[in-house]
Structure formats: structure tokens, C-alpha cells
Amino acid sequence: MKVCGVCEEQVPKYRCPTCKVRYCSLSCYKKHKDGCVPELLAPPSAPLNGTQSISEWTVEELLGEDSESDRVPLQRLKQLGESEELKALLCNPHLRQLLLTVDKAENKAEIMKTAMQEPLFVEFADHCLKIAEPVENEDVTH
Template identity: 65%
Template sequence: MQICSVCSEQTPKYKCPVCKIRYCSVSCYKNHKDECLPVKQTASPALAPDFKATHHCDGNWSVEDLLDEDDQSDRVPLQRLKELGESKELKALLCNPHLRQLLLTVDQADNKADIMKVAMQEPLFVEFADQCLKIVEPITEENICPMI
């Protein structure tokens, strides 16, 4: 099990797009970014990609900037992400200012696990999460538990 390269306390959830160290939170990233150095190009570009090759000139980043082969199992296919953006049900839910505030609170929280426990007590947030999961992981025969 890995630990955060910055605070050495939590399990890392993110990877720096520049130097590839793993960190656990926004606050750890903010502490790290001032000392961050790009990884040096090695003989194998697949093992240590050049930052200029993955970081877009316009300042935007892509999912590939943050993931490597180890993260592939957690990756949501681009088509599913597009379906999230096109979902009328999600758009309708996002019209609710209370839900938008909940999402901002979760996004800005340092301890995501604790804030998620609180957010999951809100029926509106649960409805939003369920709708997202219906799109990202649609129900199929293989992921239905048989009734005993």
C-alpha cells in the first residue's frame, strides 16, 4: 500500500502530471507544486513521458496527463464521460442550487472521504450519484447479484 509522497499520512489518490509523485489531497499538491521538477526523459517514453508531450499549450490537461497503466482499471471510457455530459436527467438535477453547492463543497474539501460520508446522507446527492453510476456502469447481467 502506498502513502502520500508529501504528507506521508494518507493513501494517495492523485498523481502529479509533472513529476509523477503520488499525493492525497489538494493541500498536499499545493505544498508540492513549488518544489516540483519534471521527470527526466528516459530511453523509454512510455515509462516517463515528457511533460511537454502531455501538457497542452493552452493550459488545459487531459485524463492521460494524470493516469498511467496502473490506473487503467479506474478509468471511465471517454464515451461514458460524453454520455454524462449529454444526460438530460443529470442536467435537470444540476439545476438545483443545493446540489451544486454540495458538489462544490465536496470538490473543495481536503478530506474527501469524510465529506462524502456527509454528502451521501443527502437524498439529492444520492440521487445524483446514482444517476451518474447508471451512465458510467450500466446494469448488465454480469453485475447483478442473484437473489438467494
């Protein structure tokens, strides 16, 4: 069983949205937030907040039960990275800019509505979904 990444005494119930360190209470979060380092800026093997590194947590611990239905099997994620169609689409600077805009947006739902009006973005999303969530015995005649 893991312990709080701040006090190292209690079982953590929460996860920092910035660096993913686990903490047990509001007081621990308040102590943690001043020294919080975003996950992407922390050196890969350096402990976050001086205690535990993100690599010590399993995927199950990081995602939690509430994320179960949103998981994509690792094999399918690898297929996304190996897809020649997706690689070809990602060569398009307009698509890359759309993806950066979606990634940086505060209101992701609203920006996705706008992005889905772009045929290139829809084509990209369709290719991703075909790999991540393939339809069994897809009816090609519709």
C-alpha cells in the same frame, strides 16, 4: 519517450499534483515547486514550467497503470455530459453547493459520507453511476 519537465535529461517517474508536470527526482521537484502554476491557471497552450505543456502527454501517460481500473470510457463520459436527467439535477443550487463542498474538501472520504446522507446527492450519484457503470441485464424486480 518523454523526459523530465525540469532537467530535461531523465525519464520522469513522478507527476506534480498541482500542475501535472512530470519530473524525475526530488531535486527536480524542489526546483520545480517554486515556479509551479496550477494546471487550471496556466494558459491552455502555454508550457508548464517553461518546458512541456500538459497537452503533450497522452491519457495513458497521465493516468498510469495504477489508474487503469478507475477509467471510464470516453463515450460514457460524453453521455454524462449529454444526460438531460443530470442537467436537470444540476439546476438545483443545493446540489451544486454540495458538489463544490465535496470538491474543495481536504478529507474527501469523510465529506462523501456526509454528502451521501443527502437524498439529492444520492440521486445525482445514482444517475452518474447508471451511465458510467451500467449494469448488464439489471433485475428490475430485485
